[in-house]
Amino acid sequence: MARHFFAALVRNTISLIGTALAVATLTLFITLFVVQSLGLEGGAYLGIFTFILLPLLFVTGLILIPIGIHRENKRLAAHTGDGAHFPVFDLNSEKTRKGLIIFVALTLFNIVVLAAATFEAVEVMDSTPFCGTVCHTVMQPEYTAHQRSPHARVDCADCHIGPGAEWFVKAKISGSWQLVAVALNLYPTPIPTPIHNLRPARETCEQCHWPTNHVGDLLRVKSVYQPDEANSEYKTAVLLKVGGIAGREYSGIHWHVRQDVQINYLSDESREKIYELEMTAPDGTVTVYKGSEEAPEDANHRRAMDCVDCHNRPTHRYQLPGDGIDKAMSTGLIDKTLPFIKREGLRVLQTSYDSHEQARAQIQQDITDFYREQYPGIDDDKSAEINAAAAELGDIYSVNVFPAMKVDWGTYPDHSGHDGCFRCHGRLKTAEGKGIPRNCGFCHTVLAWEEQDPEILKTINP
Ligand code: HEC
Ligand code: HEC
Ligand code: HEC
Ligand code: HEC
Ligand code: HEC
Numbered sequence: 001m002a003r004h005f006f007a008a009l010v011r012n013t014i015s016l017i018g019t020a021l022a023v024a025t026l027t028l029f030i031t032l033f034v035v036q037s038l039g040l041e042g043g044a045y046l047g048i049f050t051f052i053l054l055p056l057l058f059v060t061g062l063i064l065i066p067i068g069i070h071r072e073n074k075r076l077a078a079h080t081g082d083g084a085h086f087p088v089f090d091l092n093s094e095k096t097r098k099g100l101i102i103f104v105a106l107t108l109f110n111i112v113v114l115a116a117a118t119f120e121a122v123e124v125m126d127s128t129p130f131c132g133t134v135c136h137t138v139m140q141p142e143y144t145a146h147q148r149s150p151h152a153r154v155d156c157a158d159c160h161i162g163p164g165a166e167w168f169v170k171a172k173i174s175g176s177w178q179l180v181a182v183a184l185n186l187y188p189t190p191i192p193t194p195i196h197n198l199r200p201a202r203e204t205c206e207q208c209h210w211p212t213n214h215v216g217d218l219l220r221v222k223s224v225y226q227p228d229e230a231n232s233e234y235k236t237a238v239l240l241k242v243g244g245i246a247g248r249e250y251s252g253i254h255w256h257v258r259q260d261v262q263i264n265y266l267s268d269e270s271r272e273k274i275y276e277l278e279m280t281a282p283d284g285t286v287t288v289y290k291g292s293e294e295a296p297e298d299a300n301h302r303r304a305m306d307c308v309d310c311h312n313r314p315t316h317r318y319q320l321p322g323d324g325i326d327k328a329m330s331t332g333l334i335d336k337t338l339p340f341i342k343r344e345g346l347r348v349l350q351t352s353y354d355s356h357e358q359a360r361a362q363i364q365q366d367i368t369d370f371y372r373e374q375y376p377g378i379d380d381d382k383s384a385e386i387n388a389a390a391a392e393l394g395d396i397y398s399v400n401v402f403p404a405m406k407v408d409w410g411t412y413p414d415h416s417g418h419d420g421c422f423r424c425h426g427r428l429k430t431a432e433g434k435g436i437p438r439n440c441g442f443c444h445t446v447l448a449w450e451e452q453d454p455e456i457l458k459t460i461n462p
Contacts, residue, residue, distance in 0.1 A: 004099075009065065012072040018064025025058040026113065033116070047124035055117035062110065126157035138187055141402045142316045148399060151315040154208075159315070162204040170197070189406040194271050194312060201307035202257070205314075209307075217445075218242045221457065223330040224322075224450060227343035231329065231336050235454050237447040253443060256305055258282065263305035265424075266295055271309075272413070274423045275299055289428035289436060310421075313414045320409055321349040324396040333392045335385040339378070344370050345393050354403055360394035367393065 009015045032050040090096050124130055132143030146152060151159075161171040174197070181187045218240040226232040243252015256263055262280040267273060275295035279287050303309075319327070325345040328334040334341060348366050353359035367390040371379045379386070401408055413419060426438030440446060448454030 008069045008072065012068045014071065015065045015068030018061045018068060020061070021064065022058055022061030025054045025061060029054045029058065029113070029117070033120075047120070047127070047130070051117050051120040051124050055114060055121070058117075059114070126155065126161065128155045131156040131160075137404050138182055138191070141190070141318075141405055141407045144399050144402075145316040145318060149315040149317055154315070158207065159204050160198070162199045163207065167199050189404075190402075190411050191405070193412055194308075196269075196301075198308065200304075201311075205307045205311075216242070219447075219460075222326070224326055225329050225336065225342040227340070227346065229339045231338075231340070231342045232452070233330075233336070234450040234452055235457060236449055236451075237454060237457060239445040239447055241444055253310075256310075257307060265303060265305065266299055267301050267303070268299060269301055271301070271303070272423065274428065277424060277428055287430055289424070289430055291428050310416045312420075313412065313416065316412065317414070318400045318407075318409075318412055319396070321346055321396070321400075324400060325349070325393070328392050328396060334389045335382070338371075338382065338385060338389060339375060340370075341389055345389075348393055349397055350409075352403075352408075353397070353401075356394075356398040356403075359397045359401075360391075363394045363397065364390045366390075 009019050029050060032046070032054070036046070036050065091100075128143075128146070132139050132146070146156070157171075161167050178187075219237065220240060221235065221237045224234045224236065226234065241252040243254045255261065260282040263277060265277040266275045268275075273291075273293075275291050275293065277289045279289070281287070307314075325334065325342055329336045329342070334345065344367060348363045351362070353362060364387070368379075368386060371382075371386050415421075415423075421443065422438065425436045425442075427436070429435045447456045
């Protein structure tokens with residue numbers, strides 16, 4: 001029987017090609033699998049090749065084999081005038097039993113190989129390098145921002161898909177369309193935000209975060225530099241009432257995501273303009289708030305508020321030029337003793353460039369020219385600091401602006417600050433005229449606001 005099988009294989013070209021394909025891809029698959037298990041990191045492309053392309057070819061090979069045998073049998077039958085197209089299985093014959101065992105063993109082996117390949121294929125497609133690098137240009141802004149964020153070690157799929165089969169299938173369906181869109185250059189630039197079919201954040205973020213655990217207040221201190229010659233430094237400090245459960249009280253900023261609070265709102269597509277809102281308080285009372293502007297007839301973006309309504313940039317964070325320079329100056333990446341570096345930095349960052357390479361080169365040129373022309377002495381003494389500052393400005397540009405994707409300063413707004421909160425606070429009112437509060441002490445205590453040497457910081461950190 002086994003001999004018959006092999007004889008049947010070589011007798012027709014289709015089965016022969018199928019066998020060759022299956023054997024070759026299987027050998028290659030096992031080799032690459034072993035090599036990669038031993039720790040060789042081949043990157044996303046090798047992963048796609050090993051775990052997606054090879055298994056597809058392997059299955060194609062396997063399918064070709066019976067097709068070839070069937071066609072051959074049909075041909076033989078026609079030749080001999082014999083009507084029987086299907087082989088007769090007689091389990092009393094030892095030959096048949098042996099053949100059956102070989103067949104079952106081979107099939108089991110194939111199933112194991114395919115299962116391993118499927119598992120790895122899923123891993124590869126969900127890996128951050130796959131999401132971030134396979135579609136280089138398209139995902140470059142998100143990937144770059146992700147690499148620099150507190151979530152750099154969290155995979156794209158952990159937030160975008162989350163656990164369980166349902167969202168996995170949804171993500172793979174939309175992912176397949178995305179691959180087509182990328183291949184045919186059909187994707188929009190910039191990629192629009194918000195993502196309307198993102199899995200509810202409570203099911204993804206809460207795998208790791210528990211809003212009830214953010215108890216108490218969060219101190220935020222930041223330095224702002226003025227565009228004067230001395231780059232005068234001012235400090236701002238706020239104590240944010242982040243909230244959470246303390247004892248049995250649950251209040252503060254994370255009050256919105258209490259299990260017993262429901263906030264549903266109607267907005268435009270961008271979620272920047274909120275028309276009306278329905279809030280169910282812990283005691284069950286329902287309050288409706290409305291903006292001064294009537295919702296247009298076709299407004300249909302309804303949504304239950306969750307983490308992403310404030311933390312829409314937990315990982316794809318982009319700075320504005322001023323914030324980027326301030327941060328770099330306060331951490332010493334840009335030397336704050338260079339005269340006018342804040343003003344000049346703003347000037348070069350707010351210029352438009354065609355590419356990151358052009359931006360870096362032009363910024364280097366502009367900054368060195370400025371000091372050579374305006375500060376001939378400093379130009380020599382501090383040439384290392386000037387070069388470092390120019391390089392850092394080039395970096396700030398390159399991680400926030402992506403000309404190829406039309407992502408510019410501020411293309412993606414951040415809702416975790418005033419602009420986000422004030423979409424509701426201070427804007428929406430009940431029919432009786434009661435508003436959602438906007439007084440300055442409601443969300444935080446402002447300890448110091450752009451002061452040169454705030455007393456309070458000396459007290460906290462003498
Ligand atoms: C910590 C969670 C998290 C991780 C990790 C994450 N994302 Fe996102 N991503 C989000 C959220 C939240 C949004 C914004 C959703 C919204 O506003 O509707 C978003 C938006 C996007 C967008 C739409 C454009 C935009 O900026 O709003 C793209 C594209 C994207 N992510 C790709 C990726 C890729 C690629 C990775 C991995 C390199 C990744 N994401 C990792 C949470 C995450
Ligand atoms: C797989 C685990 C994981 C998931 C899922 C996750 N995070 Fe995080 N998150 C982290 C880790 C780790 C940190 C970094 C903590 C640190 O550096 O102190 C972090 C930090 C944060 C911070 C503080 C950032 C800062 O500026 O210090 C916020 C806000 C946050 N996450 C929100 C979210 C939101 C919103 C989501 C869902 C869209 C989410 N996270 C999903 C693990 C996760
Ligand atoms: C009403 C807006 C809002 C909502 C909704 C919200 N947060 Fe926050 N959250 C904030 C603000 C504001 C801060 C403090 C400043 C910051 O980190 O941006 C914060 C801080 C955090 C931090 C950092 C805390 C720390 O101690 O550093 C984490 C983690 C976090 N939120 C997770 C979540 C998760 C998870 C959800 C959803 C279950 C959520 N938040 C819902 C506004 C919100
Ligand atoms: C989608 C609308 C909406 C957004 C956006 C929003 N809030 Fe609220 N917030 C509300 C509503 C509604 C209440 C309840 C007001 C009331 O009880 O009168 C509330 C209440 C609060 C409270 C009081 C909670 C308590 O202890 O009772 C704080 C603090 C707060 N918000 C802070 C913020 C901050 C900070 C942001 C931005 C990061 C923000 N909110 C964004 C709708 C919103
Ligand atoms: C609805 C809540 C809310 C209200 C009301 C509010 N703020 Fe804020 N404010 C925030 C949040 C959230 C942040 C933190 C933003 C961040 O971390 O980027 C903040 C930050 C600040 C900062 C720090 C500066 C900075 O750039 O980070 C100052 C100063 C400030 N607020 C002043 C005020 C003043 C003045 C008022 C009254 C007109 C006010 N805030 C009302 C939520 C609020």
